[in-house]
Amino acid sequence: MRSTSVLVLVIVGATIIPWFETLVAWVERGEAPGELIGERVEDGEVVRTRRVCAYPEMAVYDGSGPEGSAESFVCAAAPDVR
Numbered sequence: 001m002r003s004t005s006v007l008v009l010v011i012v013g014a015t016i017i018p019w020f021e022t023l024v025a026w027v028e029r030g031e032a033p034g035e036l037i038g039e040r041v042e043d044g045e046v047v048r049t050r051r052v053c054a055y056p057e058m059a060v061y062d063g064s065g066p067e068g069s070a071e072s073f074v075c076a077a078a079p080d081v082r
Contacts, residue, residue: 014038
């Protein structure tokens, strides 16, 4: 009997993230990924974008602009919540 493991990563607010294209660019062209832009699509329309940052950083609202736009966020160190 074969067993299969599946890893699911959920980014709150984003339904489309260009994981595969980013991986291909890294492997085939040596373009290491930085941050990605995820999109929330509803009824075929992009209603929100969000930055997907490299660990250990996270997307932090910069205090200006619409909260549904990736341009309103920066990748920064996660706050210490201890």
